[in-house]
Amino acid sequence: xxxxxxxxxxxxxxxxxxxxxxxxxxxxxxxxxxxxxxxxxxxxxxxxxxxxxxxxxxxxxxxxxxxxxxxxxxxxxxxxxxxxxxxxxxxxxxxxxxxxxxxxxxxxxxxxxxxxxxxxxxxxxxxxxxxxxxxxxxxxxxxxxxxxxxxxxxxxxxxxxxxxxxxxxxxxxxxxxxxxxxxxxxxxxxxxxxxxxxxxxxxxxxxxxxxxxxxxxxxxxxxxxxxxxxxxxxxxxxxxxxxxxxxxxxxxxxxxxxx
Amino acid sequence: xxxxxxxxxxxxxxxxxxxxxxxxxxxxxxxxxxxxxxxxxxxxxxxxxxxxxxxxxxxxxxxxxxxxxxxxxxxxxxxxxxxxxxxxxxxxxxxxxxxxxxxxxxxxxxxxxxxxxxxxxxxxxxxxxxxxxxxxxxxxxxxxxxxxxxxxxxxxxxxxxxxxxxxxxxxxxxxxxxxxxxxxxxxxxxxxxxxxxxxxxxxxxxxxxxxxxxxxxxxxxxxxxxxxxxxxxxxxxxxxxxxxxxxxxxxxxxxxxxxxxxxxxxxxx
Amino acid sequence: xxxxxxxxxxxxxxxxxxxxxxxxxxxxxxxxxxxxxxxxxxxxxxxxxxxxxxxxxxxxxxxxxxxxxxxxxxxxxxxxxxxxxxxxxxxxxxxxxxxxxxxxxxxxxxxxxxxxxxxxxxxxxxxxxxxxxxxxxxxxxxxxxxxxxxxxxxxxxxxxxxxxxxxxxxxxxxxxxxxxxxxxxxxxxxxxxxxxxxxxxxxxxxxxxxxxxxxxxxxxxxxxxxxxxxxxxxxxxxxxxxxxxxxxxxxxxxxxxxxxxxxxxxxxxxx
Numbered sequence: 001x002x003x004x005x006x007x008x009x010x011x012x013x014x015x016x017x018x019x020x021x022x023x024x025x026x027x028x029x030x031x032x033x034x035x036x037x038x039x040x041x042x043x044x045x046x047x048x049x050x051x052x053x054x055x056x057x058x059x060x061x062x063x064x065x066x067x068x069x070x071x072x073x074x075x076x077x078x079x080x081x082x083x084x085x086x087x088x089x090x091x092x093x094x095x096x097x098x099x100x101x102x103x104x105x106x107x108x109x110x111x112x113x114x115x116x117x118x119x120x121x122x123x124x125x126x127x128x129x130x131x132x133x134x135x136x137x138x139x140x141x142x143x144x145x146x147x148x149x150x151x152x153x154x155x156x157x158x159x160x161x162x163x164x165x166x167x168x169x170x171x172x173x174x175x176x177x178x179x180x181x182x183x184x185x186x187x188x189x190x191x192x193x194x195x196x197x198x199x200x201x202x203x204x205x206x207x208x209x210x211x212x213x214x215x216x217x218x219x220x221x222x223x224x225x226x227x228x229x230x231x232x233x234x235x236x237x238x239x240x241x242x243x244x245x246x247x248x249x250x251x252x253x254x255x256x257x258x259x
Numbered sequence: 260x261x262x263x264x265x266x267x268x269x270x271x272x273x274x275x276x277x278x279x280x281x282x283x284x285x286x287x288x289x290x291x292x293x294x295x296x297x298x299x300x301x302x303x304x305x306x307x308x309x310x311x312x313x314x315x316x317x318x319x320x321x322x323x324x325x326x327x328x329x330x331x332x333x334x335x336x337x338x339x340x341x342x343x344x345x346x347x348x349x350x351x352x353x354x355x356x357x358x359x360x361x362x363x364x365x366x367x368x369x370x371x372x373x374x375x376x377x378x379x380x381x382x383x384x385x386x387x388x389x390x391x392x393x394x395x396x397x398x399x400x401x402x403x404x405x406x407x408x409x410x411x412x413x414x415x416x417x418x419x420x421x422x423x424x425x426x427x428x429x430x431x432x433x434x435x436x437x438x439x440x441x442x443x444x445x446x447x448x449x450x451x452x453x454x455x456x457x458x459x460x461x462x463x464x465x466x467x468x469x470x471x472x473x474x475x476x477x478x479x480x481x482x483x484x485x486x487x488x489x490x491x492x493x494x495x496x497x498x499x500x501x502x503x504x505x506x507x508x509x510x511x512x513x514x515x516x517x518x519x520x521x522x523x524x525x526x527x528x
Numbered sequence: 529x530x531x532x533x534x535x536x537x538x539x540x541x542x543x544x545x546x547x548x549x550x551x552x553x554x555x556x557x558x559x560x561x562x563x564x565x566x567x568x569x570x571x572x573x574x575x576x577x578x579x580x581x582x583x584x585x586x587x588x589x590x591x592x593x594x595x596x597x598x599x600x601x602x603x604x605x606x607x608x609x610x611x612x613x614x615x616x617x618x619x620x621x622x623x624x625x626x627x628x629x630x631x632x633x634x635x636x637x638x639x640x641x642x643x644x645x646x647x648x649x650x651x652x653x654x655x656x657x658x659x660x661x662x663x664x665x666x667x668x669x670x671x672x673x674x675x676x677x678x679x680x681x682x683x684x685x686x687x688x689x690x691x692x693x694x695x696x697x698x699x700x701x702x703x704x705x706x707x708x709x710x711x712x713x714x715x716x717x718x719x720x721x722x723x724x725x726x727x728x729x730x731x732x733x734x735x736x737x738x739x740x741x742x743x744x745x746x747x748x749x750x751x752x753x754x755x756x757x758x759x760x761x762x763x764x765x766x767x768x769x770x771x772x773x774x775x776x777x778x779x780x781x782x783x784x785x786x787x788x789x790x791x792x793x794x795x796x797x798x799x
Contacts (some may be wrong), residue, residue, distance in 0.1 A: 088436025
């Protein structure tokens with residue numbers, strides 16, 4: 001059964017840029033999918049469409065059988081968590097409060113605008129923080145943490161939502177190699193233990209090969225590769241990373257050899 | 260003024276093609292001409308001014324001996340003035356708190372709401388508080404309450420605009436982070452908006468409190484309570500001793516508030 | 529104890545943070561304590577809503593078009609007072625600003641004296657000064673311009689000083705290294721750098737002064753304010769509506785203009 005089904009989705013921005021030129025695919029429940037591609041390929045746009053941060057110009061998106069539209073946007077968002085490249089935490093709030101924002105959609109706004117939470121929500125937040133190993137930083141302000149720690153808070157916030165899907169948009173692009181490894185391991189472990197569907201945007205080929213069940217390669221708004229990591233041949237990589245209007249580029253081979 | 264442009268070209272080492280425009284002297288001449296026209300139109304004669312300035316020393320010396328015999332009454336009036344400023348500021352804060360998120364382009368639930376609230380805030384700001392005080396006095400009768408309302412309405416326009424602009428400067432990612440969890444509008448405002456601008460917003464509010472204390476001390480001129488009416492009466496009756504005392508009381512209070520709020524703002528920043 | 533209750537705040541002890549509660553209590557306490565001073569009377573307030581509506585109803589009259597030429601004159605006078613006072617204040621406060629900037633002042637004593645002088649000038653509202661000047665030089669726009677200029681120097685001098693204090697050091701040292709004198713350093717290294725800030729400040733102040741100038745007439749110091757009060761006292765709502773509208777229009781126009789100018793300067797659209 002598939003959690004996410006994407007049907008001939010297109011996206012054209014007001015400035016005329018066509019980010020997605022008709023994408024159709026299914027993402028299976030409990031899978032770990034990596035979307036690979038150069039910057040500007042439309043990976044980010046695709047992920048933002050799945051969370052409703054952007055609205056498609058054409059086509060339709062269904063999450064767990066429900067079509068994503070304006071009416072059920074907030075409801076679907078609560079089951080599709082998002083992890084960002086720049087973490088997107090609220091700097092001035094404590095780590096716990098940041099994680100608790102993951103519970104907001106499950107509560108009416110009356111208590112939450114006064115920062116009042118149910119004890120069960122606090123328990124969920126506590127568990128989420130324990131999962132990412134930041135229990136001791138619970139009361140620190142979010143901006144006092146290192147980049148890797150902030151991204152773990154971002155993941156804890158996603159976990160606190162108790163989501164069906166976690167979307168991660170370049171989660172390690174702003175981190176050092178060691179933190180990157182940790183974050184990817186954490187995401188993999190979440191999919192293995194909780195069976196949450198994980199979709200990650202990456203531009204690092206080696207990380208994609210090591211962590212993914214399935215790789216979707218994108219280039220200039222189209223899917224150009226779709227298969228298990230084992231099938232990701234050098235030719236396939238070239239198709240993913242080729243620039244438009246360029247048949248063959250030696251520099252690209254060189255760059256890929258060192259990727 | 261040509262010197263300035265010379266220094267500019269001298270410091271930019273490789274010789275650029277000469278700048279075509281140097282309209283500064285033209286602007287200066289135009290400005291001076293306009294100012295001369297204004298002076299002429301306002302019928303300000305320099306004779307009066309010079310004469311006035313010469314007399315000014317003598318005039319101000321009349322305030323030399325402030326008469327503090329009514330000090331306790333002055334202090335009570337000043338207390339009322341401060342209270343008026345406080346109530347006005349809190350009113351403005353509450354109104355601004357609710358209107359600002361609607362007037363922030365990136366938060367507002369609908370572009371139409373944004374335009375509408377912005378216009379309302381503009382209108383509140385455009386109406387001078389003394390004019391508003393006149394209106395409220397006519398409706399509510401004499402006393403500090405219409406003064407507090409006038410201050411509140413006028414400065415709510417300011418606070419609403421400043422808050423909205425701060426909310427617009429918050430990184431879009433922060434809003435997306437909270438919105439991506441499925442938070443609704445009030446939650447988005449309370450979790451992503453206000454915490455991010457809290458310090459700035461407190462700083463603005465202190466500025467406005469400062470300003471309101473200053474304005475509250477003249478609201479009495481239109482019958483809206485406070486120390487202003489007393490000052491108006493004593494000045495009109497040429498009672499220089501009492502006027503001097505009243506001005507001193509106002510001055511000292513404003514300076515104290517000024518320093519206190521500057522200190523608080525420094526601690527916040 | 530707190531774990532038993534269903535609701536809690538996201539703090540270690542489940543209670544709201546103490547400084548916040550203390551600040552809130554202080555403000556609410558002060559308001560409760562001063563409610564009688566301000567004569568807050570909710571019954572009266574709600575009761576007078578009808579009066580407010582009736583008052584607003586007065587404005588539904590045919591405007592007194594005959595009054596337009598005089599209104600135009602008075603609004604022009606108000607604007608002229610604003611411009612003149614601001615111009616005078618710029619000329620006076622530039623040197624004062626230099627003296628009151630920590631990094632440009634010739635001596636620390638001068639710095640302190642000028643700073644205190646400036647804060648004294650801006651402490652009292654324009655209207656108080658206008659009241660005093662009217663009784664010193666007589667009715668008319670002159671005391672109004674004097675009052676506006678005086679208070680404006682107080683504000684502008686301070687803003688200028690602060691703008692100079694944050695200028696970049698390197699160009700200053702560069703100019704000094706070329707053997708520039710005291711005045712030259714300030715004129716050619718410091719002022720040009722602080723200029724964009726100055727322009728922004730001047731726009732803000734122009735805005736403020738226009739608003740202030742509309743009410744100076746209240747004490748006989750020129751401008752539209754006198755007509756405003758007279759219309760109010762004589763219940764000439766057909767004039768009042770025109771005056772209020774004119775003030776709103778002019779203030780809004782200037783506001784838009786200064787917003788645009790400021791954003792152009794900040795975003796460097798200027799060559």
